[in-house]
Amino acid sequence: MSQTLQNRASPDAATQLDIYRRMIRIERNDDATRTQIRRGRITAPYYSARGQECIPAGISSLLNDDDKICTIYRGIQDMVAKNMPLRPLWAEICGRVDGTCKGKGGPMHLTHPETGVMVTTGIVGSSMPIANGFAWASLLDGTKQVTVAYFGDGASNIGAFHEALNLASVWKLPVIFVCANNGFAEHTRYENGTAVDQISKRAIGYGMPGYTVDGNDPLDVYAHAHAAIERARAGEGPTLLECKTFRFMGHVFGDADGYMTKEEKAEAMAKDPLPLFRQKLIDDGVATAEQLDALTAEIEAEVNDAIEYAMSCEFPSDDELRRDVFAEEIPA
Amino acid sequence: MSTDTVEMVKMNGLQAINAALMEAMEADSKVLVLGEDIADNEGGGVVGVTKGLSTKFGTDRVKSTPISEQAIIGAAIGAAMAGYKPVAEIMLMNFTTVAMDMIVNHAAKLRFMSGGQSQVPMVIRTLTGAGNQTAGQHADFYEAWFAHTAGIKVVIPWTPADFKGLYLSAIQDPDPVMIIESGKTLFVPMDTPVNQGPIPLGKANVVMPGTDLTLVSYGQMMFTVMQAVEELGKAGVSVEVIDLRTISPWDKETVLASAEKTGRLLVVHEAGKNFGPGAEIAATVQEELFGKLKAPVGRLGAPYCSVPFAKKLEDAFLVQPPAIIAEAKRLAAMG
Numbered sequence: 001m002s003q004t005l006q007n008r009a010s011p012d013a014a015t016q017l018d019i020y021r022r023m024i025r026i027e028r029n030d031d032a033t034r035t036q037i038r039r040g041r042i043t044a045p046y047y048s049a050r051g052q053e054c055i056p057a058g059i060s061s062l063l064n065d066d067d068k069i070c071t072i073y074r075g076i077q078d079m080v081a082k083n084m085p086l087r088p089l090w091a092e093i094c095g096r097v098d099g100t101c102k103g104k105g106g107p108m109h110l111t112h113p114e115t116g117v118m119v120t121t122g123i124v125g126s127s128m129p130i131a132n133g134f135a136w137a138s139l140l141d142g143t144k145q146v147t148v149a150y151f152g153d154g155a156s157n158i159g160a161f162h163e164a165l166n167l168a169s170v171w172k173l174p175v176i177f178v179c180a181n182n183g184f185a186e187h188t189r190y191e192n193g194t195a196v197d198q199i200s201k202r203a204i205g206y207g208m209p210g211y212t213v214d215g216n217d218p219l220d221v222y223a224h225a226h227a228a229i230e231r232a233r234a235g236e237g238p239t240l241l242e243c244k245t246f247r248f249m250g251h252v253f254g255d256a257d258g259y260m261t262k263e264e265k266a267e268a269m270a271k272d273p274l275p276l277f278r279q280k281l282i283d284d285g286v287a288t289a290e291q292l293d294a295l296t297a298e299i300e301a302e303v304n305d306a307i308e309y310a311m312s313c314e315f316p317s318d319d320e321l322r323r324d325v326f327a328e329e330i331p332a
Numbered sequence: 333m334s335t336d337t338v339e340m341v342k343m344n345g346l347q348a349i350n351a352a353l354m355e356a357m358e359a360d361s362k363v364l365v366l367g368e369d370i371a372d373n374e375g376g377g378v379v380g381v382t383k384g385l386s387t388k389f390g391t392d393r394v395k396s397t398p399i400s401e402q403a404i405i406g407a408a409i410g411a412a413m414a415g416y417k418p419v420a421e422i423m424l425m426n427f428t429t430v431a432m433d434m435i436v437n438h439a440a441k442l443r444f445m446s447g448g449q450s451q452v453p454m455v456i457r458t459l460t461g462a463g464n465q466t467a468g469q470h471a472d473f474y475e476a477w478f479a480h481t482a483g484i485k486v487v488i489p490w491t492p493a494d495f496k497g498l499y500l501s502a503i504q505d506p507d508p509v510m511i512i513e514s515g516k517t518l519f520v521p522m523d524t525p526v527n528q529g530p531i532p533l534g535k536a537n538v539v540m541p542g543t544d545l546t547l548v549s550y551g552q553m554m555f556t557v558m559q560a561v562e563e564l565g566k567a568g569v570s571v572e573v574i575d576l577r578t579i580s581p582w583d584k585e586t587v588l589a590s591a592e593k594t595g596r597l598l599v600v601h602e603a604g605k606n607f608g609p610g611a612e613i614a615a616t617v618q619e620e621l622f623g624k625l626k627a628p629v630g631r632l633g634a635p636y637c638s639v640p641f642a643k644k645l646e647d648a649f650l651v652q653p654p655a656i657i658a659e660a661k662r663l664a665a666m667g
Contacts, residue, residue, distance in 0.1 A: 118410075
């Protein structure tokens with residue numbers, strides 16, 4: 001049995017609004033990315049997380065700037081939620097020298113240590129073992145920092161998951177393992193590739209708490225993330241959070257979605273967390289429609305500014321091939 | 333004579349590595365050690381290289397791990413990026429195969445892929461080498477794989493002095509360094525300076541000057557090479573012996589200067605000859621010195637098969653002194 005959370009923390013009104021701001025920033029940024037790809041202004045593989053916004057938004061509302069994340073190729077939502085500035089993000093997506101990785105990483109490999117975005121990996125499962133190292137360093141430093149390892153349901157079937165969760169538990173590392181279970185490992189349906197009905201149950205085998213979370217409900221994500229982060233900061237060790245969600249745009253943007261039915265996709269999209277949370281905020285009197293519209297407009301302006309900035313940046317010079325291989329530049 | 337003032341002590345490679353780790357951990361609180369069975373509670377390492385470290389520096393800094401090579405290298409990568417200098421042990425080189433993603437896709441590449449934002453100053457220690465009848469999954473030399481991967485340095489010391497000096501440099505290097513400890517090099521005592529300091533990575537050592545032929549090797553194969561060279565000397569062949577020490581980036585300057593001087597080059601390694609480091613060295617030397625060589629570049633390495641078990645086969649698998657002597661004489665007779 002996966003566990004049920006006993007003491008549920010609830011975000012106050014300001015935090016709810018903060019979570020919504022992070023969600024809409026993810027969604028507007030994602031929409032703009034797909035638009036730019038469709039228009040042919042950028043050429044890059046893109047793994048949209050449309051539909052999964054609640055997960056990093058809820059978690060990041062509880063993280064400090066110096067808390068760290070290690071994420072994966074479908075990970076821009078995690079960075080945007082962690083308040084990564086959009087100009088260097090977009091310059092990187094566009095392959096420009098002013099990109100956060102000087103155009104050497106691209107959308108699958110963004111890094112931005114200032115906001116705690118430490119590693120983004122294109123290899124399924126590899127965020128977890130490295131997250132352990134950051135958490136080990138936090139323990140040695142004697143800080144209360146935590147590290148979040150983001151990954152998908154498919155990654156829970158790779159060996160790195162097992163090794164990393166076991167080690168984190170043995171060493172009582174301050175890591176939160178966050179699995180976005182969107183029901184598909186690339187094109188393979190969850191039940192055809194995963195032997196257990198809930199990934200959270202696997203936590204039992206590692207001696208850590210495991211929860212299955214409604215990944216489309218920001219308040220449920222918040223409550224579970226709160227417990228996991230408190231536990232990590234208290235030195236009690238890691239937690240596995242399985243956040244159930246759905247990806248609206250397939251595996252890689254542009255794929256034909258032939259592996260899911262139109263009906264199930266339509267049903268999932270009808271439960272789009274963004275309009276639902278927006279309506280809840282209005283109904284609960286947290287914000288007015290006008291205020292939320294103004295917030296959206298502000299974010300759209302930030303996204304548009306970042307895109308135009310990125311497009312105006314230079315491409316990297318070929319000398320970059322000799323730089324950053326080692327600390328010392330390789331002679332021409 | 334300044335050499336007379338250097339105080340020497342008999343020490344083997346194992347003791348030299350232990351001394352380097354002790355010294356590095358003492359001098360720098362950021363140095364960490366992790367790996368399977370490495371703490372004193374678990375015996376201080378499979379052959380005792382890390383003995384005493386956990387007792388002296390505590391099990392927060394010297395951590396025994398589960399048998400989880402990906403988790404070991406992953407933890408070292410994260411800690412290194414967070415400002416520590418971990419020395420991660422992969423007990424045997426064949427076990428690097430189950431951590432290849434962490435080593436190749438991450439440790440080696442994160443600096444480049446992050447545009448220089450990420451630094452991964454870590455050392456991977458690993459033991460290997462044929463000669464102990466451990467067969468095909470405990471004895472391989474895979475240095476060529478890692479030398480082929482941009483972003484990780486590969487070091488294979490021979491003498492205890494080099495172990496100490498190269499370890500001290502590797503631990504403080506800003507990039508990932510793999511140090512390959514070959515069986516025999518850990519156990520043969522040699523004269524070693526008591527206060528051996530850091531030796532720069534990427535620099536070969538001209539062990540013995542000569543005029544007829546340049547012989548390049550490294551690791552435990554150096555013992556075989558030195559036996560052969562003694563015989564060659566008796567036969568009137570003057571060999572300049574170079575211990576490469578660092579496989580990547582290798583010391584082209586020293587090797588090219590020597591090969592140009594002698595006009596003949598023989599590369600000998602325990603790794604397979606096919607696509608082995610000797611191929612890279614030979615190709616570079618012919619590119620740079622075509623027309624100045626008196627003989628084609630010679631290469632000796634393991635045959636194209638797995639390391640065998642039976643002692644008779646293992647002896648045939650390894651390059652032995654007679655093969656080196658024969659090849660050196662063949663090359664020396666040319667030109």
